Amino acid sequence: xxxxxxTFGTTRSVRVDGAVRGQTNDIIRMQAGTxxxxxxxxxxxxxxxxxxxxxxxxxxxxxxxxxxxMFAAAVTAAARSTRAGARKTTRKKQRxxxxxxxxxxxxxxxxxxxxxxxxxxxx
Amino acid sequence: xxxxxxxxxxxxxxxxxxxxxxxxxxxxxxxxDELFVVLAFSGGGTRAAALSYGALAQLREVKLHWDPxxxxxxxxxxxxxxxxxxxxxxxxxxxxxxxxxxISSVSGGSFTAAYYALNREQIxxxxxxxxxxxxxxxxxxxxxxxxxxxxQNWTRLRSRVEIAANDYMRNIFGTTTFAALxxxxxxxxxxxxxxASAGARFEFTQxxxxxxxxxxxxxxxxxxxxxSSAFPGLLNAMTIDSFNARKCxxxxxxxxxxxxxxxxxxxxxxxxxxxMAMHDANVSHRRYTAARETLAYRDPAREHLHLLxxxxxxxxxxxxxxxxxxxxxxxxxxxDGRTVRGGWSLLDKLDAKEVKTILVITVNARxxxxxSWDEKQAGPGTFSVINASSGVPMGNFSTETLDLLREFAxxxxxxxxxxxxxxxxxxxxxxxxxxxxxxxxxxxxxNFELDPFEVHCLIDRGAKLLREATTVEGGQKSFEDVVxxxxxxxxxPYSPYPKACTPESGKAxxxxxxxxxxxxxxxxxxxxxxxxxxxxxxxxxxxxIAKPNGFGxxxxxxxxxxxxxxxxxxxxxxxxxxxxRTISAGVFYAxxxxxxxxxxxxxxxxxxxxxxxxxxxxxxxxRNGVFDVRPEATNAWVIKPNASLWHNLTSRxxxxxxxxxxxxxxxxxxxxxxxxxxxxxxxxQLSTGIGIKIF
Numbered sequence: 080x081x082x083x084x085x086t087f088g089t090t091r092s093v094r095v096d097g098a099v100r101g102q103t104n105d106i107i108r109m110q111a112g113t114x115x116x117x118x119x120x121x122x123x124x125x126x127x128x129x130x131x132x133x134x135x136x137x138x139x140x141x142x143x144x145x146x147x148x149m150f151a152a153a154v155t156a157a158a159r160s161t162r163a164g165a166r167k168t169t170r171k172k173q174r175x176x177x178x179x180x181x182x183x184x185x186x187x188x189x190x191x192x193x194x195x196x197x198x199x200x201x202x
Numbered sequence: 203x204x205x206x207x208x209x210x211x212x213x214x215x216x217x218x219x220x221x222x223x224x225x226x227x228x229x230x231x232x233x234x235d236e237l238f239v240v241l242a243f244s245g246g247g248t249r250a251a252a253l254s255y256g257a258l259a260q261l262r263e264v265k266l267h268w269d270p271x272x273x274x275x276x277x278x279x280x281x282x283x284x285x286x287x288x289x290x291x292x293x294x295x296x297x298x299x300x301x302x303x304x305i306s307s308v309s310g311g312s313f314t315a316a317y318y319a320l321n322r323e324q325i326x327x328x329x330x331x332x333x334x335x336x337x338x339x340x341x342x343x344x345x346x347x348x349x350x351x352x353x354q355n356w357t358r359l360r361s362r363v364e365i366a367a368n369d370y371m372r373n374i375f376g377t378t379t380f381a382a383l384x385x386x387x388x389x390x391x392x393x394x395x396x397x398a399s400a401g402a403r404f405e406f407t408q409x410x411x412x413x414x415x416x417x418x419x420x421x422x423x424x425x426x427x428x429x430s431s432a433f434p435g436l437l438n439a440m441t442i443d444s445f446n447a448r449k450c451x452x453x454x455x456x457x458x459x460x461x462x463x464x465x466x467x468x469x470x471x472x473x474x475x476x477x478m479a480m481h482d483a484n485v486s487h488r489r490y491t492a493a494r495e496t497l498a499y500r501d502p503a504r505e506h507l508h509l510l511x512x513x514x515x516x517x518x519x520x521x522x523x524x525x526x527x528x529x530x531x532x533x534x535x536x537x538d539g540r541t542v543r544g545g546w547s548l549l550d551k552l553d554a555k556e557v558k559t560i561l562v563i564t565v566n567a568r569x570x571x572x573x574s575w576d577e578k579q580a581g582p583g584t585f586s587v588i589n590a591s592s593g594v595p596m597g598n599f600s601t602e603t604l605d606l607l608r609e610f611a612x613x614x615x616x617x618x619x620x621x622x623x624x625x626x627x628x629x630x631x632x633x634x635x636x637x638x639x640x641x642x643x644x645x646x647x648x649n650f651e652l653d654p655f656e657v658h659c660l661i662d663r664g665a666k667l668l669r670e671a672t673t674v675e676g677g678q679k680s681f682e683d684v685v686x687x688x689x690x691x692x693x694x695p696y697s698p699y700p701k702a703c704t705p706e707s708g709k710a711x712x713x714x715x716x717x718x719x720x721x722x723x724x725x726x727x728x729x730x731x732x733x734x735x736x737x738x739x740x741x742x743x744x745x746x747i748a749k750p751n752g753f754g755x756x757x758x759x760x761x762x763x764x765x766x767x768x769x770x771x772x773x774x775x776x777x778x779x780x781x782x783r784t785i786s787a788g789v790f791y792a793x794x795x796x797x798x799x800x801x802x803x804x805x806x807x808x809x810x811x812x813x814x815x816x817x818x819x820x821x822x823x824x825r826n827g828v829f830d831v832r833p834e835a836t837n838a839w840v841i842k843p844n845a846s847l848w849h850n851l852t853s854r855x856x857x858x859x860x861x862x863x864x865x866x867x868x869x870x871x872x873x874x875x876x877x878x879x880x881x882x883x884x885x886x887q888l889s890t891g892i893g894i895k896i897f
Contacts, residue, residue, distance in 0.1 A: 080528065080613040097473020097534050098541050100553045107553050108614060110529040112482035112489045115472035128472055134485050138615040 082141035206420035216408030219546035243311025245513035246567035250310035256664020264298035277690035308512035312430040319391035335373040341650035367428035381419035394512035403515040413499035415450035439508035454533040461500035475531035611675030627671035638704035655711040659703035665696040724891025732882040735764035782809035799848040811835030838868035
């Protein structure tokens with residue numbers, strides 16, 4: 080059993096591995112291993128996500144993960160650069176290295192569109 | 203029987219823990235997350251089922267008073283200063299059984315767990331199907347009966363588990379599927395079995411079925427129970443189909459990974475625990491293994507899964523509870539802007555402060571029979587070794603599982619000021635104070651056929667053991683203390699059955715168990731009724747398959763030697779000896795009053811004849827100039843109506859006395875001597891023998 084405290088200027092919900100598991104400054108218990116931390120929306124904090132291996136903690140000495148507030152301008156700039164980065168990454172990813180891989184992606188796309196029809200947006 | 207495919211992966215559909223309501227809409231809400239009660243029922247055949255039933259019955263007698271404000275139990279006297287308010291408070295009593303949130307079970311314990319989850323209070327009806335058709339019913343005899351008696355099952359002997367599932371459907375659970383559990387709310391049922399290929403725990407939940415794109419809603423509960431209790435050897439593995447090759451839009455944990463190579467993309471998704479856990483081999487091997495097991499189910503090359511008794515992976519049903527206490531790794535999906543969680547995680551509830559008190563009750567029916575192997579140089583025999591090779595690892599693994607529960611209680615640092623409270627108790631025979639009772643209860647066999655006295659004892663002592671159980675995390679409190687001090691409740695002892703459950707009282711009260719399959723030998727004395735044959739003697743072997751009251755079958759082999767008269771020149775003198783080696787099969791109808799069994803039946807067969815001349819007859823032929831004498835007897839059909847009286851001396855040995863009328867008409871020919879003639883070998887036969895029960 081591991082113990083993590085996530086700190087931020089104000090009280091916010093803490094998302095661990097994609098779901099809200101507690102509040103900032105509270106102790107959150109979790110299994111040892113790799114976990115991802117963020118504060119959800121609004122994305123007015125930095126870094127946008129922390130993924131780290133949690134191990135060797137205890138209730139008196141938990142792992143402390145710190146997010147810092149960002150100013151509005153910085154938020155906008157960061158959002159722009161994040162979107163640009165994301166586009167770049169996506170384009171790079173879509174380039175099929177091999178024919179077999181391309182086929183697989185087509186199938187995946189098909190099944191994704193079927194899922195979307197049922198109004199289920201998957202993260 | 204086929205498994206239904208899952209059309210579309212959807213975390214809001216199917217039998218899942220996160221139900222829309224804790225109790226059915228028709229009932230007053232009577233369960234809360236604040237007090238979270240988990241039951242784990244171990245394997246051990248009827249022994250485990252009856253012990254679990256005793257614990258359930260005792261939980262029903264624990265009364266709490268509910269405070270709608272704190273959503274926790276409250277002490278009525280403390281909460282209200284005036285008598286009317288205290289009375290109103292007491293009127294809101296509910297039982298601790300109503301607060302049970304999850305039941306995780308294995309093998310024999312799965313019968314009690316599934317029946318309660320499906321039928322709730324009806325389980326306590328002593329005339330109901332759980333008592334009548336399971337607890338006090340010789341289930342295994344019935345199973346064998348269905349396998350042996352019905353020819354349509356002979357071709358299905360390789361799928362004996364399906365014969366068992368059909369039997370459970372017919373007598374206990376009906377054709378109800380897991381869909382019927384959905385609207386019932388808590389407790390959430392987790393039946394555990396073992397994936398024979400991976401050796402991993404396989405639970406009957408929609409999250410597990412999602413991994414193979416199968417629909418649990420259409421799956422009969424009886425089949426789930428049969429898979430959970432499919433002990434290797436007695437029953438074969440239950441096959442369920444995997445539809446991964448067909449796909450179902452699965453977007454759960456590990457969906458981007460290659461299930462065949464167990465490789466995941468380098469850019470790890472932040473809401474996919476499998477992708478993250480694949481990097482944890484050196485940090486949390488348990489989590490890493492869980493991720494690999496998850497991927498193993500996604501392999502499209504696995505078209506079928508073969509499920510065995512859950513006891514092979516976890517014989518006390520605690521592993522799913524431990525997983526839930528230690529981890530919040532579970533499927534997630536964003537649906538209409540909200541995060542929907544699959545699976546169940548107590549750790550999630552602890553972190554979200556939804557839970558204030560957790561109570562885990564493990565009912566462990568493990569036995570500790572004294573072995574006499576070490577008193578002899580020869581050591582255990584083959585059957586004992588086979589038995590030990592499955593039982594010993596299961597026992598050791600169970601001990602380790604309980605240690606993990608203790609470790610959790612210590613590591614999670616609960617029960618400290620400001621933290622939720624956690625109590626775990628174990629109901630186990632070794633906690634009985636009386637050594638004789640311990641010997642008696644832990645010496646019971648693992649089967650689905652116990653004597654009513656044994657079932658009474660297990661129910662009664664199951665309740666007693668729960669009342670007296672101490673918490674495993676520190677041994678500081680008894681269950682009664684927890685109820686009184688922490689839950690402000692009261693316990694009425696549930697103790698309807700015998701005062702003494704010892705080997706001595708067992709001897710006095712346990713009737714002889716009915717023999718179902720006997721093998722035996724007998725000695726037959728035959729008295730010829732016609733002029734052709736005289737008295738004879740012989741031995742025989744018998745295999746007998748009997749129901750206590752009903753039709754049975756026999757297969758027999760007998761040897762008979764008749765003295766045949768009609769010597770040359772003196773028809774009254776002995777000519778020779780007719781031998782008949784008979785293979786026969788028959789049916790009978792039996793009634794069993796007490797230790798006796800009376801049966802009337804009819805068998806028929808084929809006798810292989812031999813004939814041997816007496817020396818006198820041979821001399822007579824010689825004196826008449828006939829030297830090349832070759833005596834022969836043809837084979838003949840044998841018909842044998844009979845009546846038998848059996849006396850069951852012990853649970854293993856029965857004595858038999860039978861009377862029969864045997865009719866056979868072989869032809870005897872002496873080449874070169876006499877013309878061929880038919881011998882009437884009709885005779886009255888009396889036989890006595892001994893049968894040894896093999897089942």
